[in-house]
Amino acid sequence: MNEFFLADADATDALGAQLARTRPADAVVHLHGDLGAGKSTLARALLRALGVRGAIRSPTYTLVERYPLAEGGEAWHLDLYRIADAGELEFLGLDGAEVRLWLVEWPERGAGALPAADLTVDLAMHGTGRRARLRPGSTVGEAWLGRVAAGHEVASDS
Ligand SMILES: Nc1ncnc2c1ncn2[C@@H]1O[C@H](COP(=O)(O)OP(=O)(O)OP(=O)(O)O)[C@@H](O)[C@H]1O
Ligand SMILES: [Mg+2]
Numbered sequence: 303m304n305e306f307f308l309a310d311a312d313a314t315d316a317l318g319a320q321l322a323r324t325r326p327a328d329a330v331v332h333l334h335g336d337l338g339a340g341k342s343t344l345a346r347a348l349l350r351a352l353g354v355r356g357a358i359r360s361p362t363y364t365l366v367e368r369y370p371l372a373e374g375g376e377a378w379h380l381d382l383y384r385i386a387d388a389g390e391l392e393f394l395g396l397d398g399a400e401v402r403l404w405l406v407e408w409p410e411r412g413a414g415a416l417p418a419a420d421l422t423v424d425l426a427m428h429g430t431g432r433r434a435r436l437r438p439g440s441t442v443g444e445a446w447l448g449r450v451a452a453g454h455e456v457a458s459d460s
């Protein structure tokens with residue numbers, strides 16, 4: 303079972319770093335969870351571990367923030383909480399050709415207009431910490447989760 307108990311925000315950061323270390327060349331990650339469940343924390347930790355420097359803003363209002371990656375291409379962090387329907391994504395003129403990594407918060411609001419997930423992360427409150435469930439959506443995602451499970455060092459409280 304790909305389930306992790308994340309006792310504090312540092313544990314969420316550690317999971318993000320582990321996902322970055324083990325990530326495939328191209329990956330689409332859908333981040334599910336209520337407001338405050340830790341989606342942005344996980345996305346930020348992933349981006350940091352990929353070498354992104356400087357401010358990592360929440361894309362709450364911009365819908366998308368783009369980061370060039372050292373090895374070429376871009377990582378895109380999306381937060382679709384504020385869109386009314388998936389059609390709004392088309393007006394952004396998003397061309398994902400250069401995107402090596404998609405990190406999408408509230409992907410359910412962009413259904414049909416987003417690439418399918420290789421990995422879906424479900425985050426939820428768990429006491430004062432969080433619980434993360436990781437589900438593969440493709441063979442690439444299955445292999446990724448295998449690497450995560452083999453090497454994870456995430457602090458666990460239960
Ligand atoms: N494992 C954890 N245990 C306790 N607190 C955590 C954990 N992970 C993250 N947090 C904290 O939860 C708060 C909210 O996190 P975050 O902004 O990442 O949530 P979110 O899911 O992106 O919310 P939103 O839907 O509003 O964008 C932050 O203060 C963060 O530090
Ligand atoms: Mg967020």
